[in-house]
Amino acid sequence: DSYRLQYNSIVNSKLMRPLERITKARMLLEKAKMEIVLDMLTELDGEDKAIIFCEYKVTVAELEKELNKRGIECTTMTGEDTPKRRQKAVDAFQDDPNVRVFIGTTMAAGVGITLTAANYVFFVSLPWTPALLNQAEDRANRYGQTRLVIVKIPQMEGTIDTDLWAMLEYKSSLAMDIIAPEDVENAMKAFASAWQPKKAA
DSSP: OHHHHHHHHHHTOSSSOHHHHHHHHHHHHHHHHHHHHHHHHHTSOTTOOEEEEESOHHHHHHHHHHHHHTTOEEEEEOTTSOHHHHHHHHHHHHHOTTEEEEEEEHHHHSSSOOOTTOSEEEESSOOSSHHHHHHHHTTTSSTTOOSOOEEEOOOOTTSHHHHHHHHHHHHGGGOOSSOOHHHHHHHHHHHHHHOOOOOOO
16 A cells, blocks of 8 residues: 555665664654554543554644544643643543543653543554553553553554564563663664664565
C-alpha cells in the first residue's frame, strides 16, 4: 500500500543519516497506525476510558482532530503545555465522564501524572527505553485504580516496530526506575548504530 511504499523509500534512502531515517519512519508509522487505534477506540464500551501515547506532537494533534470528528471528547498533553494546562488536561480526563480519551507524548505524559480513570492504554509508537514504557503504563496503574488495565501496542510487521520491540525486550532486565534524558538519547544512538533497514517487500 502507499504507506509501505513510503516506508521503504525512507528506510532505504542514502540521502539521510540513520537517526533521520528512523525519525521519519516512526512518524510515518504513527500516521499509518492512527486508523487502527481509532477503530479500536470505537469498539470500547461507553464507560471505558483510554490513554493514547505517541512520540510526536503532530500525531497528538491529528488524533485529537479525528476524535473530534467522531464526536469523542478528548484532552491532550505535549511538552509545550504549561503546568497549568497540563493539570487542566489531567483533571478533565479524571473527573469528566464525557472526556473519554487522553492523548499525550510519552515524554510529556508518561511520568509524574495520575490517570486512573483509564482502563485502556494504547501506544501508537514504542518509547525508546523499557523504563519509559513501564512508567507510561503505570499512569493508569496507580493507587486508586479499581479496574483491570488493558495495554494495546499495535505493530506493523517487517518494520522498525519489530526491531524496537526486540531491543526493549532485550533491555527490559536493565531498566531503571528513573529516566534521565541521556538514557533516551543513548538508546536512540545505540539503536541507530545497530539498526539496518528491511528489504523492500
